[in-house]
Amino acid sequence: MTDVAADGREHVVVGIGDGAAGFGGHERGGGTPGGLATQDMVLNIGPQHPATHGVLRLKLTLDGERIVDCDPVVGYMHRGVEKLFEVRDYRQIIVLANRHDWLSAFSSELGVVLAVERMLGMEVPTRAVWLRTMLAELNRVLNHLMFLGSYPIELGAITPMFYAFRERETLQAVMEEISGGRMHYMFNRVGGLKEDIPAGWVDRADDAARAVRSRMPQIEDLIFGNEIFQARTRGVGVLSRELIDAYGVSGPIARASGVDFDLRRDDPYLAYQELVDDGVMQVITQEEGDCYARFGMLLDQVQVSLDIVEACVDRLRSLDRGPINVRLPKILKAPEGATYAWTENPLGINGYYLVSRGEKTPWRMKLRSASFNNIAVLPEVLTGCVVADMVAVLGSMFFVVGDIDK
Amino acid sequence: MNATHTVVLAADDLSVFGQDPWWLVVIKSVLIFAILVVFTLFNIWFERRVVARMQHRVGPNVHGPFGLLQSLADGVKLALKEDIVPKAADKVVFLLAPIMSTVPAFVAFAVIPFGPEVTVPFTDITTPLQLTDMPVGVLFILAVASIGIYGIVLGGWSSGSTYSLLGGLRSSAQMISYEVAMGLSLVAVFLYAGSMSTSEIVAAQERLWFGLILIPSFVIYVISMVGETNRAPFDLPEAEGELVGGFHTEYSSLKFALFFLAEYVNMVTVSALATTLFLGGWRAPWPLSLWDGANEGYWPVLWFFAKVLLFIFMFIWLRGTLPRLRYDQFMKFGWKRLIPVSLVWIVAVATIRAISLEGGIDRTYLLAAIGVVAVLFLVLFFVGGAEEEAAEAEPEDQRHGDFDAFAGGYPVPPMPGKAVQGRTSVSLYESSPTLSKEQS
Numbered sequence: 001m002t003d004v005a006a007d008g009r010e011h012v013v014v015g016i017g018d019g020a021a022g023f024g025g026h027e028r029g030g031g032t033p034g035g036l037a038t039q040d041m042v043l044n045i046g047p048q049h050p051a052t053h054g055v056l057r058l059k060l061t062l063d064g065e066r067i068v069d070c071d072p073v074v075g076y077m078h079r080g081v082e083k084l085f086e087v088r089d090y091r092q093i094i095v096l097a098n099r100h101d102w103l104s105a106f107s108s109e110l111g112v113v114l115a116v117e118r119m120l121g122m123e124v125p126t127r128a129v130w131l132r133t134m135l136a137e138l139n140r141v142l143n144h145l146m147f148l149g150s151y152p153i154e155l156g157a158i159t160p161m162f163y164a165f166r167e168r169e170t171l172q173a174v175m176e177e178i179s180g181g182r183m184h185y186m187f188n189r190v191g192g193l194k195e196d197i198p199a200g201w202v203d204r205a206d207d208a209a210r211a212v213r214s215r216m217p218q219i220e221d222l223i224f225g226n227e228i229f230q231a232r233t234r235g236v237g238v239l240s241r242e243l244i245d246a247y248g249v250s251g252p253i254a255r256a257s258g259v260d261f262d263l264r265r266d267d268p269y270l271a272y273q274e275l276v277d278d279g280v281m282q283v284i285t286q287e288e289g290d291c292y293a294r295f296g297m298l299l300d301q302v303q304v305s306l307d308i309v310e311a312c313v314d315r316l317r318s319l320d321r322g323p324i325n326v327r328l329p330k331i332l333k334a335p336e337g338a339t340y341a342w343t344e345n346p347l348g349i350n351g352y353y354l355v356s357r358g359e360k361t362p363w364r365m366k367l368r369s370a371s372f373n374n375i376a377v378l379p380e381v382l383t384g385c386v387v388a389d390m391v392a393v394l395g396s397m398f399f400v401v402g403d404i405d406k
Numbered sequence: 407m408n409a410t411h412t413v414v415l416a417a418d419d420l421s422v423f424g425q426d427p428w429w430l431v432v433i434k435s436v437l438i439f440a441i442l443v444v445f446t447l448f449n450i451w452f453e454r455r456v457v458a459r460m461q462h463r464v465g466p467n468v469h470g471p472f473g474l475l476q477s478l479a480d481g482v483k484l485a486l487k488e489d490i491v492p493k494a495a496d497k498v499v500f501l502l503a504p505i506m507s508t509v510p511a512f513v514a515f516a517v518i519p520f521g522p523e524v525t526v527p528f529t530d531i532t533t534p535l536q537l538t539d540m541p542v543g544v545l546f547i548l549a550v551a552s553i554g555i556y557g558i559v560l561g562g563w564s565s566g567s568t569y570s571l572l573g574g575l576r577s578s579a580q581m582i583s584y585e586v587a588m589g590l591s592l593v594a595v596f597l598y599a600g601s602m603s604t605s606e607i608v609a610a611q612e613r614l615w616f617g618l619i620l621i622p623s624f625v626i627y628v629i630s631m632v633g634e635t636n637r638a639p640f641d642l643p644e645a646e647g648e649l650v651g652g653f654h655t656e657y658s659s660l661k662f663a664l665f666f667l668a669e670y671v672n673m674v675t676v677s678a679l680a681t682t683l684f685l686g687g688w689r690a691p692w693p694l695s696l697w698d699g700a701n702e703g704y705w706p707v708l709w710f711f712a713k714v715l716l717f718i719f720m721f722i723w724l725r726g727t728l729p730r731l732r733y734d735q736f737m738k739f740g741w742k743r744l745i746p747v748s749l750v751w752i753v754a755v756a757t758i759r760a761i762s763l764e765g766g767i768d769r770t771y772l773l774a775a776i777g778v779v780a781v782l783f784l785v786l787f788f789v790g791g792a793e794e795e796a797a798e799a800e801p802e803d804q805r806h807g808d809f810d811a812f813a814g815g816y817p818v819p820p821m822p823g824k825a826v827q828g829r830t831s832v833s834l835y836e837s838s839p840t841l842s843k844e845q846s
């Protein structure tokens with residue numbers, strides 16, 4: 001299979017999916033006049049490739065092992081979720097919303113219900129607010145643990161995954177007990193949460209958070225100080241402030257490059273304002289902006305999230321019994337208008353622009369997902385890297401393919 | 407190590423070899439083949455169990471006692487899989503590559519000594535527990551091992567796939583660099599043993615293992631043997647996170663099984679060579695060696711395999727612990743560290759050897775010199791990595807300009823060169839009464 005690129009150069013595409021057509025075709029002159037002719041090789045990383053966690057496809061043009069050009073091809077998982085939002089009522093779109101980023105389902109649900117509640121001018125019970133905060137942070141820990149495990153695997157270290165999954169399992173048990181789900185929790189409702197807290201759950205959640213906190217140093221010791229790990233990640237794939245601003249990169253990746261921006265502090269929702277005032281909620285930034293800093297960000301953020309979980313546990317214990325949600329009318333209609341609700345999802349800024357014409361479904365709901373922007377910056381970072389660095393950089397962008405393709 | 411013990415050069419007594427009747431040679435060959443295949447099956451199981459234990463898992467424990475038959479079942483399953491040959495593959499080379507990779511792995515074992523001279527049961531023939539030996543036995547192993555890597559290179563090339571090609575390319579570069587380091591690390595052993603024949607080298611370690619007196623050689627050999635076998639952290643040719651399967655991406659069924667077998671047999675081969683050259687071969691380790699019968703009869707086979715298993719465990723441990731090196735870092739490590747250190751060490755050993763053979767210097771000086779070199783080596787080994795970490799610092803001037811995070815209605819992060827006044831969260835929040843929501 002041959003492609004003619006925009007510049008008229010013919011590329012030979014050789015990859016698993018393309019039937020490995022051979023190496024003939026266009027030849028490019030070498031570095032010196034009269035020298036040996038060399039040929040760029042186009043390598044398809046994906047759509048099925050272990051490094052892409054799904055079906056992201058990167059079309060790499062290689063000169064030997066060095067990447068000359070990178071072209072992310074997205075859309076293999078496109079579900080048309082924004083169109084689907086328009087034909088589902090406000091209860092149903094929560095289900096759709098927690099699908100695109102399957103590692104931060106709770107946080108994605110949250111954005112939808114916050115938008116609808118704001119349109120309705122609805123007051124959410126205090127207990128629900130604190131419980132939502134706590135579950136969102138548990139979800140963040142679960143998400144970060146996933147990447148803390150999968151990133152070393154991409155660099156060839158197979159053991160940290162199992163340590164991370166042990167911690168995930170501890171927290172999953174808690175999440176499963178309260179919501180019944182392990183991945184797509186569907187626990188948010190407009191006006192609060194689905195059900196009240198099971199008896200004794202707060203204590204068990206507290207124990208689980210403490211257990212995870214006590215074992216986090218094991219993951220850190222296992223990989224973070226390793227010389228080979230540092231050699232692979234330090235100074236690799238440095239994201240500059242300019243690139244972050246130009247591409248709208250957000251979340252832990254942006255903060256690892258020194259962008260001091262976190263919606264939990266800068267546009268507080270849920271109970272975060274109080275947590276910021278109490279000094280529990282800290283925004284952590286690092287300056288290096290390389291893969292190592294990005295990995296370190298996750299480790300630090302897990303600690304902060306666990307702090308928040310413990311603060312929420314304290315608060316939930318002290319709060320009087322009361323409702324956990326608001327009784328809703330049978331047919332829920334948001335008044336005419338528009339609002340933009342954005343949340344600090346584990347992977348970055350997740351925003352919903354909700355436009356309502358007063359019907360029971362949104363007229364339009366635009367989804368701004370973190371991974372799409374975070375991945376868009378890849379060609380800028382990857383050009384000039386070697387193939388092995390590509391894996392290190394790609395893994396450190398912490399993306400979920402569903403969140404890119406929506 | 408006094409002069410009388412190892413003076414002889416080129417006086418190898420290999421007369422015990424080549425005397426076996428033909429049926430004994432056949433039995434020995436078949437035994438070596440059978441032992442290697444069974445040992446491979448055991449090693450796969452062993453690796454999976456040990457790695458599982460390191461990862462809070464159980465590992466295979468269902469088929470057979472302790473799951474020992476798991477790898478046999480996997481092997482049978484692999485043989486029954488569909489054999490796929492890609493359209494773009496060069497069919498002859500594609501078929502030949504796994505064979506070229508596997509055969510040398512077995513052949514190398516012909517000169518590995520499993521034990522001393524023993525009596526064959528039910529007869530009165532005595533024979534060494536070794537198929538054959540030759541005055542250049544170790545060179546033979548090196549030569550044969552190099553041929554094995556052709557299998558990988560050609561397999562990668564003939565598959566007609568980019569991943570395979572890159573895997574094959576990496577493998578050829580890896581072979582060249584680490585073969586050199588490995589060969590150099592053996593020179594010191596030859597100097598001390600005065601022979602290149604494996605049985606003579608084992609005999610020369612009767613009093614002290616070369617692994618103890620030639621520590622730098624031993625360390626270099628162990629590192630390069632991991633590189634030679636494409637095992638973690640040097641498994642670049644098959645790096646599954648980058649090149650999917652590397653050179654064997656396109657292989658399936660028995661052809662893949664052959665590559666798999668070759669990798670594990672190679673592990674055993676290099677471990678056996680390390681045992682022979684540095685850990686006294688089949689000789690019993692210290693507390694056991696006090697027992698007179700430890701180095702006689704068939705017992706040494708047990709010590710030999712125990713030592714080999716120790717190396718296998720090390721391979722597994724490395725795999726369970728370390729991430730993969732990057733291609734250029736790996737090359738740099740080979741050419742800029744291992745090879746220069748080897749060369750310096752060889753000169754040092756040669757000097758020490760020459761002096762001690764002439765009996766001109768005190769033993770204590772000798773040991774002290776060895777110690778100094780060893781320390782130098784270790785310093786070089788651990789400190790050398792610092793230079794690469796000097797990442798270029800980006801100049802960033804932080805001018806405090808007027809920046810209103812809420813100018814556009816929603817807060818945005820400051821542009822480069824600007825900073826939020828005071829940089830405190832509270833002020834940023836309070837400056838936007840329009841957006842602050844009533845919260846609980």
